Amino acid sequence: xxxxxxxLFLGFMGAMxxxxxxxxxEELKNSERRAKELAFRDTLTGLGNRTQLLEVLxxxxxxxxxxxKLALLFIDIDGFKDxxxxxGHHVGDELLTGAAWGLAAVKNGLAAVRLGGxxxxxxxxxxxxxxxxxxxRHLLENLRQQTPAGDHVLTVSASIGVAIxxxxxxxxxxxxxxxxxxxxxARTEGRGTLRMFDPGYEDxxxxxxxxxxxxxxxxxxxxLVVRYQPQFSADGERMVGVEALVRWDHP
Numbered sequence: 202x203x204x205x206x207x208x209l210f211l212g213f214m215g216a217m218x219x220x221x222x223x224x225x226x227e228e229l230k231n232s233e234r235r236a237k238e239l240a241f242r243d244t245l246t247g248l249g250n251r252t253q254l255l256e257v258l259x260x261x262x263x264x265x266x267x268x269x270k271l272a273l274l275f276i277d278i279d280g281f282k283d284x285x286x287x288x289g290h291h292v293g294d295e296l297l298t299g300a301a302w303g304l305a306a307v308k309n310g311l312a313a314v315r316l317g318g319x320x321x322x323x324x325x326x327x328x329x330x331x332x333x334x335x336x337x338r339h340l341l342e343n344l345r346q347q348t349p350a351g352d353h354v355l356t357v358s359a360s361i362g363v364a365i366x367x368x369x370x371x372x373x374x375x376x377x378x379x380x381x382x383x384x385x386x387a388r389t390e391g392r393g394t395l396r397m398f399d400p401g402y403e404d405x406x407x408x409x410x411x412x413x414x415x416x417x418x419x420x421x422x423x424x425l426v427v428r429y430q431p432q433f434s435a436d437g438e439r440m441v442g443v444e445a446l447v448r449w450d451h452p
Contacts, residue, residue, distance in 0.1 A: 240252060243315040245294060245297060245315070246297055246298050246300075246301035246315050247298075248301045248304065248314050248315045248321070249314040250314055250315060251314065251316055251317070251322075253314055254312050254316075254322055254324065255373060257312040257324060258271075258273070258324060258373045258376065258377075261311055261324065262367075262371060262372065262373060262376075265366070265367065269326055269327065269328065270329075270330075270365055270367070270368065271311075271324065271325070272324070272325045272326075272327050272333045272336075272363055272365055273323075273324055273363070273364050273365075273376050274322065274323040274324075274337065274340075274361055274362070274363050274380065275320065275321075275322055275361070275362045275363075275381055275383070275384040276300075276304070276320070276321040276322070276323065276340065276360070276361050277320050277321075277359060277360045277384055277388060278297075278319040278357055278358075278359050279357065279358045279360055279388075280357070280358075280392070281296070281318070281319035284296060284355065284357075292350045292353060292355075295349075295350040296348060296355060299348045299349075300321065300344060300357075300359075301313070301315060301321070303344065304321055304323055304340070307325070307336070307340070309325060309326060310323055310324065310325055311324040311325065312324040320384075322380070327365070333397070334395075337361050337395045340361065341358070341359060341393060341395065344357055345358055345393070358392045358393035359393065360384060360388045360393070360395075360396075361384065361387060361394070361396070362382065362383030362385065362387050362396055363380065363397045363398065364376050364377075364379035364383060364398040365397070365398070379398040379403070380398065382406060383396045383397060383399075384396070385402075385406075386399075386402050419449055424449065424450065425447050425448065425449050426450070427445055427447055427448075428445075428446045428448050429444070429445055429446070430443065430444045430446055431443055431444075432444055
């Protein structure tokens with residue numbers, strides 16, 4: 202009887218150890234899952250974040266069928282800083298959350314993420330280029346709807362930049378850069394606008410960047426000179442002033 206009791210006791214203890222090990226393993230798996238969700242999630246809006254976008258985009262590009270395309274939309278809420286500064290961050294946060302719900306509701310979206318601040322991204326599969334115009338106009342119209350935020354009802358607009366893959370971009374970094382360039386163009390050309398990426402936009406940015414770098418070097422090396430140009434009266438007989446001009450001798 203003593204031996205049977207010992208065996209039963211050891212069996213019971215072994216079962217308890219196995220049960221605890223199983224519970225610990227499940228808890229570890231749950232913790233890892235929660236950590237991964239937090240790493241891929243924007244805490245304010247509940248959308249994904251840039252990390253999630255990069256992962257989904259890379260996977261989508263690898264598995265993209267030859268007859269399908271991907272559209273990456275960068276979306277920026279116009280005048281968001283003014284709303285934050287004048288009405289408070291709590292109103293801005295509610296506005297961002299409302300915009301996030303609208304993006305998450307887009308059908309067939311592969312990823313809807315908040316990149317940071319008031320910038321969002323939406324990744325969509327496409328059958329044709331024509332679809333993107335319809336989707337973008339629908340997004341702009343939704344954002345223009347009156348949105349309750351705090352004690353206010355706001356009407357906002359957004360700027361959208363779009364890049365299409367694989368035409369000709371076929372890697373994630375290129376597609377992200379082109380969507381960002383298209384968004385920059387949309388913002389500079391007015392609010393509530395949509396711009397598809399055009400290689401000319403990238404060329405213009407490269408030329409501007411080159412000129413800025415060369416001008417900074419010219420300032421540092423005192424390559425700018427002052428020239429004085431006389432100003433005459435309408436009859437051309439009297440000098441009435443002098444105009445000071447800064448010249449940059451550059452090819």
